[in-house]
Amino acid sequence: MIVFTYDKTFEGLLSCIFYAYERKIFPDIVLAEGTPLPLFCEEVIPILTEEKKSERVWKGLSKKLSQAGLAVITYNWLSELPDTENLLFRYIRKAIDAPKSIELNFGDPDVLLASQIYKKVSYERHRVIQFTRFQKTADNIFFAALEPLYNVLPIAISHFKDRFSDQKWIIYDIKRAYGYFYNLSEVTEIRFETQSSYLITGQLDASLMSEDEQLFQKLWKTYFKSISIKERTNPKLHRQNLPVRFWKYLTEKQ
Amino acid sequence: MNESVLEKLKILAESAKYDVSCASSGTSRKHKAGGIGSAAGWGICHSFAEDGRCISLLKIMLTNHCMYDCAYCINRRSNDIPRATLSVSELVDLTIEFYRRNYIEGLFLSSGIVRNPDYTMERLVRIVKDLRTLYRFNGYIHLKGIPGASPELIHEAGLYADRLSVNIEIPNEQSLQLLAPEKDFQSVFTPMRHIQQRVLESAEERKKYRFAPRFAPAGQSTQMIIGATADSDKDILRLSSALYQRPTMKRVYYSGFVPVNTYDQRLPMLKQPPLVRENRLYQADWLLRFYQFKVDEIVDDAYPDLDLEIDPKLAWALRHPERFPVDINQADYEMLLRIPGLGVKSAKMIIVSRRYGRINVSQLKKMGVVLKKAQYFITCNELPLQTIHEVRPERIRTLLTQPSGKKEDPRQLKLIFEE
Secondary structure: OEEEEEOOOHHHHHHHHHHHHHHOOOOOEEEEOOOOOOOOOOEEEEOOOOHHHHHHHHHHHHHHOOHHHHHHHHHHHHHOOOOHHHHHHHHHHHHHHOOOOOOOOOOOHHHHHHHHHHHHHHHHHHHHHHHOOOEEEOOOEEEEEEOOOOOOHHHHHHHHHHHOOOOEEEEEEOOOOEEEEEOOOOEEEEOOOOOOOHHHHOOOOHHHEOOOHHHHHHHHHHHHHHOOOHHHOOHHHHHHHOOHHHHHHOHHHO | OOOHHHHHHHHHHHHHOOOOOOOOOOOOEOOOOOOEOOEOOOOOOOEEOOOOOEEOEEEEEOEOOOOOOOOOOOOOOOOOOOOOEOOHHHHHHHHHHHHHOOOOOEEEEEOOOOOOHHHHHHHHHHHHHHHHHHOOEOOEEEEEOOOOOOHHHHHHHHHHOOEEEOOOEOOOHHHHHHHOOOOOHHHHHHHHHHHHHHHHHHHHHHHHOOOOOOOOOOOEEEEEEEOOOOOOHHHHHHHHHHHHHOOOEEEEEEEEOOOOOOOOOOOOOOOOOOHHHHHHHHHHHHHHHHOOOOHHHHOOOOOOOOOOOOOHHHHHHHHOHHHOOEEOOOOOHHHHHOOOOOOHHHHHHHHHHOOOOOOOHHHHHHHOOOHHHHOOOEEOOOOOOOOHHHHOHHHHHHHHHOOOOOOOOOOOOOOOOOO
């Protein structure tokens, strides 16, 4: 059994592909550095991440796949699921070896699985766009915290940048402890060093809010209650459409 | 903006909630410098109320004072309910501040009729105009067209709103006259026709001049109340189908009648809203819009009402066993769509993946095609197991309608204990 180990970056994975095709050695399994090795491995090859090589692989891939096919690869990477690197390795190999694009061949188990994960990640991106709730702070920054299932902030941020381009905002992923700050001109990645209470509950303390924030939160909660038709109450459908894992961060559910 | 708005918001949201339209789709607009917001072409639901319906737009009435006395409406003149009116600045503040917090996708503004249709429409148009031009609001706006409003006002409304809608409410003119003596079909269909005309004109102009103003880019929609009158599903769907023939009609909504005015003798007494019927009508509506069905295939004189037990597509398939089984490796897209249990996504997936090789049942299952209903109507790479011709339509019907849950094993002996 041949094992490739890499540094658990996307560029690292692409470097693995480069190495494999350069030496014509194809691994049975790709592992992140530091994970325990399987029992019977003949050869462990540590792969060095090289930007030039990974760029070449990406360029080659963009000739083999459409934009949608490339998005399947990046979305799968952002899913952070346990065996993603091996699935992606097989997917990319199939894409390179096949004479025509494989991205629509849903009869192939790897292509199907990758497209299913792509769908899950893009649904999660959509949910983040739906259920992000901003709270206005005293220094006029709109703050939102959430913990998406997959690491979808990088692909959701362009939507917020376009829509809320005349207000400062922070969207923070509590689970992965990083977020994005928009300062009216550009978006930068940020990390809070301190563990403040709003990074646990997602709700700002009243002392940090701008003065009319509480009024608007109250207005929104009132509206949320009055708009539902009592005769048609349907808690099952409600939970299905508005997953419970988001309730913690939704203003109307406080 | 202060606490007094709270009470008004409550009253006016309560009054607006029976209008079921909620879509924020149909317009794609990037952010403009100096403006607020954008519009996403596919629509975004930002929350869901406890009845499971989506909250996409701030659905609110400008005022719930109304001079009409429509039997089915909560805001009718003779009802003794709290009344309120929002000022322009209050409404604009609410919309923009809610929007900035990502609570909503835009505004859905409606109003009770005050003084006369034109006066009411003019007030609505003024607010939307202010919101767009003075406050540079760039999000989604859905504006209600008041039945009987003059064409000039409709023309102006469409310049600022993304979608306009005029509600039919009752699918039959006699019943409408009975329940809403102040309204007639004329007053509803005239504004609808004006909207359609202007949308088409504007599309034509935009072909010639790139910067010609857009008119209601998301088209128009309408709503019908289900179960308030004795109209059959055939009448309702025929009307919907006729409306969809018009080029700008994007959606017809069906609203299960909620008995809000129980004292009115003209209305039926219902224990609860006809939710199943409403659901079946929506399914039939989807068949009309996305599955290339004709209305006469769904309901006709022999079957004037939809089957409440099974969905309209399955009902059609059981009436037409001669069209099945369908070979999924060969059938065209239109026929794939007619297989019960197979949706647009599954059909498209089958079409693209069968180019690479023949598809078998296990691949179908992995793709996420639900075979519970479809199994009786398809053949694929394997020999068909039990198609509609072997099982018979009546048997399929009982198989699919029997309550799910623990299936009884026929080999298991039953022990009957006397109580």
